[in-house]
Amino acid sequence: MDTLQYYDLCIVGGGSIGGIIAYYSFRGGITSIPVYYRSIESIEAIMKNGGLTIKYGDKEYLLPIIPVHHSKPIGKCRFVINTVKAYHVKDTINLMHKITDEDSLILMLQNGFGSLELVEEKMLNRYVAGGVVFIGAERINRYYILHHGGRTIIAGRRKGFTAKLLELMNILNRGGCDFRVTSNIDLYRWIKLGVNAVINPLTAITRSKNKIVLTQYGRILAEKIIDELIIAAEKYGFKLDKKKLLTTIFRGAKNTSENYSSMAQDIMNNKPTEIDYINGFIAKHVGEKSVNEVITLIVHLIEESYMKNH
Numbered sequence: 001m002d003t004l005q006y007y008d009l010c011i012v013g014g015g016s017i018g019g020i021i022a023y024y025s026f027r028g029g030i031t032s033i034p035v036y037y038r039s040i041e042s043i044e045a046i047m048k049n050g051g052l053t054i055k056y057g058d059k060e061y062l063l064p065i066i067p068v069h070h071s072k073p074i075g076k077c078r079f080v081i082n083t084v085k086a087y088h089v090k091d092t093i094n095l096m097h098k099i100t101d102e103d104s105l106i107l108m109l110q111n112g113f114g115s116l117e118l119v120e121e122k123m124l125n126r127y128v129a130g131g132v133v134f135i136g137a138e139r140i141n142r143y144y145i146l147h148h149g150g151r152t153i154i155a156g157r158r159k160g161f162t163a164k165l166l167e168l169m170n171i172l173n174r175g176g177c178d179f180r181v182t183s184n185i186d187l188y189r190w191i192k193l194g195v196n197a198v199i200n201p202l203t204a205i206t207r208s209k210n211k212i213v214l215t216q217y218g219r220i221l222a223e224k225i226i227d228e229l230i231i232a233a234e235k236y237g238f239k240l241d242k243k244k245l246l247t248t249i250f251r252g253a254k255n256t257s258e259n260y261s262s263m264a265q266d267i268m269n270n271k272p273t274e275i276d277y278i279n280g281f282i283a284k285h286v287g288e289k290s291v292n293e294v295i296t297l298i299v300h301l302i303e304e305s306y307m308k309n310h
Contacts, residue, residue: 005075009171010099011035012092013084014042014052014067016137016262017109019145021081021153021172023054026063028175034066034074036095038088043067045142056147073098079105079168082119085266086110086277093122100126105164107131107155111196111262112277113189120159127162130185131155132192136210136256138265148259150252152178156185190233194245195252196278197229198222200263201295204275205302207268211257214250222249224291225279232285263299270306275299 009025011018014035022033035052037043046052046067054061068074070092077099084092089110096106096119105127108116116130132155136148153172155165165181172179182188199213202221212218223246230240266273275296283293 007032007034007075007077009033009079009081009168010077012070012080012082012095013037013088014046015083015085016139016145016265017133017135018081018083019052019054019063019139020135020137020147021083021109021177022052022063022065023056023061023147024151024172024175024177026065026175028171028173028177030171031064032066033063034068034077036068036070036073036092036099038070039142040069042142043069049143051143053144054147055145070095075099076101077104079107079164079171081107081109083109085272086112086115086274087272089115089118093119096123096126102126105129105162105168107168109133109153110277111200111274112193113281114277116158116189127157127164128159129155129157129162129165130189132185132188134192134195134252136259138260149256151176152180154180154182154185154188156182156188158185186236187238190229190236190238190240191245191248193278193282194226194229194240195249196263197225197282197292198249199253200261200273201275201279201299203261203264204267204273204299205295207264208260209257209264210253210259210261213253214257219250221291222246225282225295228286228290228292229282232282235285267299267302267306272303273299 009030014037051062051064107129109131120128134152135150138146169179263273279292280296283290
C-alpha cells in the first residue's frame with residue numbers, strides 16, 4: 001500500500017447484504033466505508049452513480065461508500081465484515097490479511113458451514129467471529145439494492161469472547177440494525193442453516209419468491225428437510241426443536257415473502273450457488289438417499305443447465 005490509512009469498518013463483498021450493512025454502518029456514524037469488489041464494472045457503476053443506492057420501504061438512500069477493487073487494498077480496518085459467497089471466501093483470505101492487523105475483528109457472514117472454520121484456521125492471529133443474517137435484500141444492479149425486510153444479525157466468537165463485538169454492535173444498532181452478540185454462535189448457525197436449507201433451494205428450484213415455502217407442498221418439503229437437519233445437528237451435540245425451527249422458518253418466509261432468496265437470485269443471474277455449504281452439508285451427515293442430497297443434485301442440475309444455455 002502506498003499510503004497506509006486506517007478505517008473503522010470495511011466490507012468485503014458488495015452484494016445485497018454487504019450493501020445493507022454499509023447502510024446500517026453509515027447511519028451508525030461510520031462515514032468512510034471501503035467496500036471491496038471483485039468487479040471493476042461494479043466500481044465504475046457505483047462511482048458514476050455517486051455511491052450505492054439503498055431502497056428501504058418507500059425511501060431511497062444514497063450511500064457515499066468507497067468502492068475498491070480487491071486487488072488494490074487502501075488501508076487497515078478495525079472491523080472487517082466479509083459477506084462474499086461461501087465459495088469465494090478462500091479468495092479473500094489474502095486480502096483480509098492485508099487490511100487487518102492483530103487488533104482487528106473479522107466477522108464472517110456466509111450461509112452454511114465451512115467458511116468460518118476456514119478463516120479461523122487461516123487467520124490464527126486475528127479476532128475472528130461468525131454471524132447469521134436474518135435480512136431480506138436483493139441487488140437489482142451494480143449500484144442499487146432493495147431492502148425487503150428483517151434487520152437482525154446475531155454474531156459471536158467460537159474461540160473466546162471479545163469486547164470488540166460489543167463495539168461493532170453499538171455502531172450497527174445506532175444505525176437501526178438489530179445486532180445481537182451471543183456466546184453460542186454455533187447454535188444460531190444451525191438454526192440459520194435450517195432456514196437456508198428450506199427457503200433457498202425451494203425458491204431457487206421454482207425460481208419463486210420466499211412465499212413459495214408457505215404453500216402446501218413447500219411446507220411438506222420443509223418438514224422433510226428439517227427432519228434430516230435435526231439428525232445432522234445431533235451429531236454435533238445440538239438438539240433442535242422441530243416445531244420451533246419450522247415456526248422460525250415459516251415466520252421468516254412470511255416476513256420476507258416478496259423477497260427472492262440469495263440462491264434464487266444466483267440461479268436467475270446465472271451464478272453458482274452455495275448449495276454444497278447448505279443442503280450438501282446436511283446430506284453428508286445423514287447418509288445416502290437423503291432428501292437434502294436429492295435437492296443438492298437438482299440445484300446443481302439447474303446450475304449446469306443455465307451455464308450451458310446462457
